[in-house]
Amino acid sequence: MPRLTPRMAIACLLPLLLGAPGARADEPAASAEAPVPQSIDAAVVKVFAKTRAPDLFHPWTKQTATEVSGSGVVIDGHRILTNAHVVNYASEVQIQGNQGGDRINAKVAFLAPGIDLAVLTLDDASFFQGHAPIARSTTLPTTKDTVMVYGYPTGGQTLSVTKGIVSRIEFTSYNFPTSGLRLQVDAAINPGNSGGPAVIGEKMVGIAFSRLGGAQNIGYIIPNEEIELFLADIADGHYDGKPEFRFDYQTLENPALRTFLKLPASTRGVVALDSIWIQGNSPLRKWDLITAIAGKPIDDQGEVTIAPNVRVKFPYLAQKVAADGDLPLSIIRNGKPMEIRVPLRRDWPLAIPALRDQYPPYFIYGPLVFSTATQDLINGMLGRAEWVTSLTVMRSPLVAERMSVPDKDHEEYVVIASPLFPHTIAKGYANHVGCVLATVNGTPIRSLRHLVTVLRDLTDELVLFEFAGHSVESMVFPRKEMVEATEAILSDNGIRAQASPELLKVWEAKAKQ
Numbered sequence: 001m002p003r004l005t006p007r008m009a010i011a012c013l014l015p016l017l018l019g020a021p022g023a024r025a026d027e028p029a030a031s032a033e034a035p036v037p038q039s040i041d042a043a044v045v046k047v048f049a050k051t052r053a054p055d056l057f058h059p060w061t062k063q064t065a066t067e068v069s070g071s072g073v074v075i076d077g078h079r080i081l082t083n084a085h086v087v088n089y090a091s092e093v094q095i096q097g098n099q100g101g102d103r104i105n106a107k108v109a110f111l112a113p114g115i116d117l118a119v120l121t122l123d124d125a126s127f128f129q130g131h132a133p134i135a136r137s138t139t140l141p142t143t144k145d146t147v148m149v150y151g152y153p154t155g156g157q158t159l160s161v162t163k164g165i166v167s168r169i170e171f172t173s174y175n176f177p178t179s180g181l182r183l184q185v186d187a188a189i190n191p192g193n194s195g196g197p198a199v200i201g202e203k204m205v206g207i208a209f210s211r212l213g214g215a216q217n218i219g220y221i222i223p224n225e226e227i228e229l230f231l232a233d234i235a236d237g238h239y240d241g242k243p244e245f246r247f248d249y250q251t252l253e254n255p256a257l258r259t260f261l262k263l264p265a266s267t268r269g270v271v272a273l274d275s276i277w278i279q280g281n282s283p284l285r286k287w288d289l290i291t292a293i294a295g296k297p298i299d300d301q302g303e304v305t306i307a308p309n310v311r312v313k314f315p316y317l318a319q320k321v322a323a324d325g326d327l328p329l330s331i332i333r334n335g336k337p338m339e340i341r342v343p344l345r346r347d348w349p350l351a352i353p354a355l356r357d358q359y360p361p362y363f364i365y366g367p368l369v370f371s372t373a374t375q376d377l378i379n380g381m382l383g384r385a386e387w388v389t390s391l392t393v394m395r396s397p398l399v400a401e402r403m404s405v406p407d408k409d410h411e412e413y414v415v416i417a418s419p420l421f422p423h424t425i426a427k428g429y430a431n432h433v434g435c436v437l438a439t440v441n442g443t444p445i446r447s448l449r450h451l452v453t454v455l456r457d458l459t460d461e462l463v464l465f466e467f468a469g470h471s472v473e474s475m476v477f478p479r480k481e482m483v484e485a486t487e488a489i490l491s492d493n494g495i496r497a498q499a500s501p502e503l504l505k506v507w508e509a510k511a512k513q
Contacts, residue, residue, distance in 0.1 A: 151196025
């Protein structure tokens with residue numbers, strides 16, 4: 001994964017504050033139509049999904065059901081490939097072949113929200129008798145190659161194809177925290193195109209997944225290399241995730257930095273920074289200069305050449321050259337060349353994870369609604385200026401610890417997810433939405449499950465909630481009245497359960513003792 005520097009952090013936050021540039025829903029753009037070869041159009045399908053996304057600020061419920069549509073392409077093994085965002089949180093999925101016909105029920109077999117890929121299977125496999133898969137290219141396109149993008153964008157019911165060229169190849173962020181190779185094309189891509197194949201000649205080179213919001217004819221393709229990694233991963237029936245190389249680094253462009261490290265002018269590479277990714281048993285150390293990966297030289301800007309006139313960020317090589325889970329690095333440490341091997345992981349843990357295809361857990365206690373801090377919740381808060389200011393002023397862990405890893409003190413962060421329910425017991429207290437819980441009656445809280453256990457076993461007359469950060473008021477409640485108020489609040493608000501299923505088992509365990 002690319003390093004996280006202050007410059008990159010600002011770059012990551014700006015889209016959240018100003019509007020994400022990789023928008024998937026935009027006003028339709030004009031497209032140049034082209035004839036559709038029969039062998040290809042039969043493999044392109046329209047995907048229909050009814051989705052219910054999480055309601056992050058009311059975690060006991062879900063958002064209103066939404067009907068969405070996208071595109072997909074038949075691949076080997078009687079499967080259909082599409083984008084994860086088309087079918088994520090879907091309660092019902094159907095597909096329809098070109099030129100109409102009955103919709104066929106489908107199931108989401110595998111979902112990879114990070115790299116935005118999904119595989120569907122059909123209840124009726126006879127569909128594939130007349131819909132053969134498209135051959136996939138085994139080579140990366142080059143810039144200026146002519147590409148055709150197929151799909152079912154909004155504005156019509158029939159299959160559409162637009163024409164353009166490959167204008168850029170880069171290794172960049174997809175959905176946090178996943179990075180991957182990406183193709184930029186100038187073929188028109190609009191809502192509904194997502195999941196449709198991009199074809200050069202008679203072979204698929206990738207599938208469409210987004211367009212640049214506010215720009216004309218800038219669309220993005222997930223190339224076959226990422227698709228093949230995904231398909232190879234799920235071959236054993238389980239999706240593990242992409243192998244990632246995570247560490248923070250700085251470039252070697254400044255001459256004073258080169259002098260400080262006593263490096264000759266001919267030496268190229270990037271400098272490792274002290275960070276959470278190289279602590280513990282990592283063979284990397286602060287000030288190590290990484291000069292090559294598996295013999296592939298890294299330049300002073302942290303890029304490697306992968307094809308004529310194509311340079312990408314060097315962490316791309318992790319998915320290309322890793323052997324047995326290790327990445328071979330050439331480094332210079334204290335002026336001495338060394339060869340080391342860095343272990344890669346597919347499941348890098350974060351104390352504030354992304355939800356992916358899961359719904360947030362919750363626990364209701366009196367007028368309070370607790371949940372876990374997630375990247376999704378933070379993104380929702382950063383979309384509102386008043387919360388950005390509030391998180392900054394109170395030095396919230398949601399900002400300071402956003403990239404932290406779990407430890408013995410914080411397996412996860414517990415937050416107030418919703419405004420206080422109206423009740424006399426909460427008189428005088430302000431809403432604490434987004435505040436991170438620190439302690440309950442002096443006990444540091446390690447996780448949402450730990451919180452439920454602490455509250456379940458509490459015998460004190462009063463319950464004191466204290467929060468992390470600065471200038472966040474504490475809250476004190478009478479314990480017995482909080483328990484009694486909970487049932488009334490659930491009833492008044494039509495909430496079926498006090499907690500999500502696993503947490504409810506923990507809460508009710510006391511009665512069984």
